[in-house]
Amino acid sequence: MRKPAARMWKGALWLFCALVALWLAAPSLIVIPLSLTDKPSFSFPPTGWSTRWYTNFFQDPSWVGALASSLQVGALVAVVATIAGTAAAAALTRSAFRGQQTVKAILLAPMIAPVIVVAVGLYALFLRTNLLGTTLGFVIAHSVLALPFVIIPVTASLNGFDRRLESAAAICGANRWTTFRQVTLPLVAPGVISGALFAFVTSFDEVVLSLFIQSPYLQTLPVKMYASVTRDTDPTIAAAATLILGLTTVLTLTTTFYIARRNRVR
Amino acid sequence: MSDSSISQGAAITLNKLTKRYGDATAVDAIDLNAEPGEFLTLLGPSGSGKTTTLNMIAGFVDVTEGEILVDGKPVYALPPHKRNMGMVFQHYALFPHMSVGDNVAYPLRQRRLPKSERGRLVADALNKVGLANLSHRMPRQLSGGQQQRVALARAIVYSPRVLLMDEPLGALDKKLRDSLQLEIKRIHAELGTTFVYVTHDQDEALVLSDRIAVFNQGKIEQVGSAQDLYERPSTIFVAQFVGESSLFHGLAVDHGAGKGVLSSDRTLHAHRGDARTGAPAALVVRPERIRVQSIDGTAPSGNAVRGRILQEIYLGNSRKLEVELGDGSKVLVRESAGDVTANRPGDLVWLTFRAEDAVVLTSNESPDRPQAADDHVPVFASH
Numbered sequence: 001m002r003k004p005a006a007r008m009w010k011g012a013l014w015l016f017c018a019l020v021a022l023w024l025a026a027p028s029l030i031v032i033p034l035s036l037t038d039k040p041s042f043s044f045p046p047t048g049w050s051t052r053w054y055t056n057f058f059q060d061p062s063w064v065g066a067l068a069s070s071l072q073v074g075a076l077v078a079v080v081a082t083i084a085g086t087a088a089a090a091a092l093t094r095s096a097f098r099g100q101q102t103v104k105a106i107l108l109a110p111m112i113a114p115v116i117v118v119a120v121g122l123y124a125l126f127l128r129t130n131l132l133g134t135t136l137g138f139v140i141a142h143s144v145l146a147l148p149f150v151i152i153p154v155t156a157s158l159n160g161f162d163r164r165l166e167s168a169a170a171i172c173g174a175n176r177w178t179t180f181r182q183v184t185l186p187l188v189a190p191g192v193i194s195g196a197l198f199a200f201v202t203s204f205d206e207v208v209l210s211l212f213i214q215s216p217y218l219q220t221l222p223v224k225m226y227a228s229v230t231r232d233t234d235p236t237i238a239a240a241a242t243l244i245l246g247l248t249t250v251l252t253l254t255t256t257f258y259i260a261r262r263n264r265v266r
Numbered sequence: 267m268s269d270s271s272i273s274q275g276a277a278i279t280l281n282k283l284t285k286r287y288g289d290a291t292a293v294d295a296i297d298l299n300a301e302p303g304e305f306l307t308l309l310g311p312s313g314s315g316k317t318t319t320l321n322m323i324a325g326f327v328d329v330t331e332g333e334i335l336v337d338g339k340p341v342y343a344l345p346p347h348k349r350n351m352g353m354v355f356q357h358y359a360l361f362p363h364m365s366v367g368d369n370v371a372y373p374l375r376q377r378r379l380p381k382s383e384r385g386r387l388v389a390d391a392l393n394k395v396g397l398a399n400l401s402h403r404m405p406r407q408l409s410g411g412q413q414q415r416v417a418l419a420r421a422i423v424y425s426p427r428v429l430l431m432d433e434p435l436g437a438l439d440k441k442l443r444d445s446l447q448l449e450i451k452r453i454h455a456e457l458g459t460t461f462v463y464v465t466h467d468q469d470e471a472l473v474l475s476d477r478i479a480v481f482n483q484g485k486i487e488q489v490g491s492a493q494d495l496y497e498r499p500s501t502i503f504v505a506q507f508v509g510e511s512s513l514f515h516g517l518a519v520d521h522g523a524g525k526g527v528l529s530s531d532r533t534l535h536a537h538r539g540d541a542r543t544g545a546p547a548a549l550v551v552r553p554e555r556i557r558v559q560s561i562d563g564t565a566p567s568g569n570a571v572r573g574r575i576l577q578e579i580y581l582g583n584s585r586k587l588e589v590e591l592g593d594g595s596k597v598l599v600r601e602s603a604g605d606v607t608a609n610r611p612g613d614l615v616w617l618t619f620r621a622e623d624a625v626v627l628t629s630n631e632s633p634d635r636p637q638a639a640d641d642h643v644p645v646f647a648s649h
Contacts, residue, residue: 167324168359168361168420169347171351171421172420173350173373178376187363
């Protein structure tokens, strides 16, 4: 008697989950058909198919320039935030010092602080230091936002790391830096790699801060998209959105598979 | 087996070595030395300071006071990676991302040995621990016993003059422990390295060691060979921690050349002992040195105590009897399989033993029952 009922509930659960998944993913996925329309305006469902908006994207220097800026800033942020965040996570997990909790809270604050507040503050600061509209300015601003996303996974990896391995390396003759490079880092690599990915993605799709610190000479892709959507409703923006979606999806999947494989090898 | 890897072990000297954590003293001014090539075991219950001492020798724990000398030279300024010691950890501590071969080669890599030399030494070390053909495996593909052999190979591959072992067999089951003990003993004999071995397992200490230092509450109770500790324990703690002991409590009294212990109903004699006369003391006898005699016969001469057998424990090659004495304390008697008497649990019996098998030691704890009454004059049994 219970079995068919159980099966029915299981089916209902699946259906519910599928609906939630669709609800979450549909708004993102809708940009794909939008970008492939043959009309010069947003039309859904599309009435005809064309790749002209992709051609348009790649032939317009301002779009390609924005994409290039985003990739460049994203890559630099990934490097800066990963190095700083890994060092911070190591310090927070390895040592006990006065005010440790405060330091940790400050480092993680950008994750909860209202971005608009951070943006206004940075704008005032960058105005004085001439960093507005510079790559350096973007990298600094985005790294601040990305730092918590590195610190959290690296801290988790370091907490799961057996510190006796470091003692073993030391007694084998490895100094602290060699031990970190040859033993600690390879073993916490999954956390560091996720951190780097999160940092890149945080920078790549950041809008609010970027709107404040952009200049006509340096715009990241989301800024350019925002400017474009307020000026004209040209489906090129849907093509850009699809590119961002594709890039982040590919990055996330590769990293997930890489980490899963590493864990299997272990 | 390889001639080149035979190294002379180093001498280790600990002078008033002390480690304090805040107000707590983990290691309390210990003096200890290991001869070159010696197998020295630090034996004690958990929290007795043995592992802290080992970690100070390795350089993982800072010394509060005192010094550590290796071949007469202080090592306080050297970080662990410059002490050139080998160490085997309780939980193997193999690098999980490296193959067995790479794990064993790791110390050689740090010493920048050429690749060809490395290969030869790694093969040599794996041979010594009986894992010659597992070089390409990953650690997680090995059993616990195999992993510990790899850890041992990694610790001996660069022929360190000191090898430290921190309960290396603690995570393994009994059978495996026994066979690895014999291998460690063989490897020690082969290498000539000074071994400092930490364990809480007294059997292991007896099997392996040239000398044993018994730790208790941050201090060393006694240092000596297995035989010294078993046959001539110098404190009650040692008597109880190394092997089993039966204790008869009372007050120490002088008795001719030897010592005695007096309690309200009897005086027992021992040929040896260092307890101060009049102080609370215990007369210590190993259970296998005590004979059980039926109470019906004539009263025995010499050391004799009345008791009642509470229970018997059958052990195959022997049986153990737990006997309750008149003062309520309990002692153990061991009868080997060939000498089992007819006495059963519930029987009243005489326990007898020879004075030369007994030693009188100062007891820190007060005896289990009231001291001899004031009006009681020491009476020595006649011999």
